[in-house]
Amino acid sequence: MTEHLLANLGVPYSRPGTPGAHSNVQIGWIGLGQMGYYMARNLAKRVTPPGSQHLPLKVWNRTANKAEKLQQQLGKALIIIAADIEEIATTCDVIITNLSNDEVVKEVYEQCARYLKLAPPVKNKIFVETSTILPRLSGELDYLISRLAHCHYLSCPVFGRPNVADKAQLLIVMAGEYRSKKEVAYLLVPAVGRKVIDLGENVEKAPTFKLLGNSMILGAVEVIAEAYTLGDKAGIEAGRIQDLIGEILPAPGLMGYADRMARDDYNGEDGFSLEGGIKDASHIRHLTAKYSAPMPMIDIAHQRLITARAIHTTQKEEGTQSHDVLDWTALIAGSRVAAGLDPFQSRKAKAVVEEA
Helix, strand or coil, X not given: CCHHHHHHCCCCCCCCCCCCCCCCECEEEEXXXXXXXXXXXXXXXXXXXXXXXXXXXXXXXXXXXXXHXXXXXXXXCXXXXXXXXXXXXXXXXXXXXXXXXXXXXXXXXXXXXXXXXHCCCCCCEEEEECCCCCHHHHHHHHHHHXXXXXXXXXXXCEECCHHHHHCCCEEEEEEECHHHHHHHHHHHCCCCEEEEEECCCCCCHHHHHHHHHHHHXXXXXXXXXXXXXXXXXXXXXXXXXXXXXXXHCCCHHHHHHHHHHHCCCCEHHHCCEHHHHHHHHHHHHHHHHHCCCCCHHHHHHHHHHHHHHHHHHHHHHHCCCCCCCEEHHHHHHHHHHHCCCCCCCHHHCCCCCCCC
């Protein structure tokens, strides 16, 4: 089947004859957070069912209860729980990571590298990093892993909230060694995502691309938050503003964020966390400084996110918080407080009544 026909079918690449054997492939997964849990679950259901050419998905998470929950949900025929990171690194052919921040990512990869130096692999091994990290860290990980015998590193961040990951509709970005990309793309589409964007061999390009995308999303969320705040002051109902957003900015992702703000739903347990937003905003600002390309809206959004965190921290100390973890749409708190409104509850707003 030609590459053109495969593209029309939604398959990003044909499967190559190499690298590695295609029977008894052991896939490992490290990190079962808000995104990783759904991604690993969907991969196990699609790629590693009984009778397939792949072994059950081997998973590890810092808190064991997430791995146990996944195994209970899918069964031992699809999920094996690894004892530790060393087991994942040394026994798996493809190792996929989805982790919370740069520090954890670096720690995990350094551990994997140490184990593989002690027990060098005898066949090809591909590491796939799907978190949102600084581009320079991706370069460091590539250097760390690619120096090891038979090891390849791919930068592979994804676009989409947990509900999108749940539906296996993520947009996948890839950069790294070509044959490894073909192999991994075959595994991830359509099991985990709907499409792959290939950015070439420079592994720093994929995380840069991801941060560019997040800058557009974050900037739009900030603008929508400001519109809701002004609407509250002017006596325009949130539902009306939400309808308007659907007319002029009908992107599904933005509509999801707008809906949360309209309903004062800032629960980050099932969304994109405030801390994750602060991390991404900080990474974007790092790039703007590096390339002397200012993004004032991201500077504002970063301030709003920090303001929301400060308010939430105070509420937790007082025991008055509504949620333990905030969604990044809670950045609206910054504009609301600046306008003299309650940070998280629009129903407490009183419209300004102009005198005749």
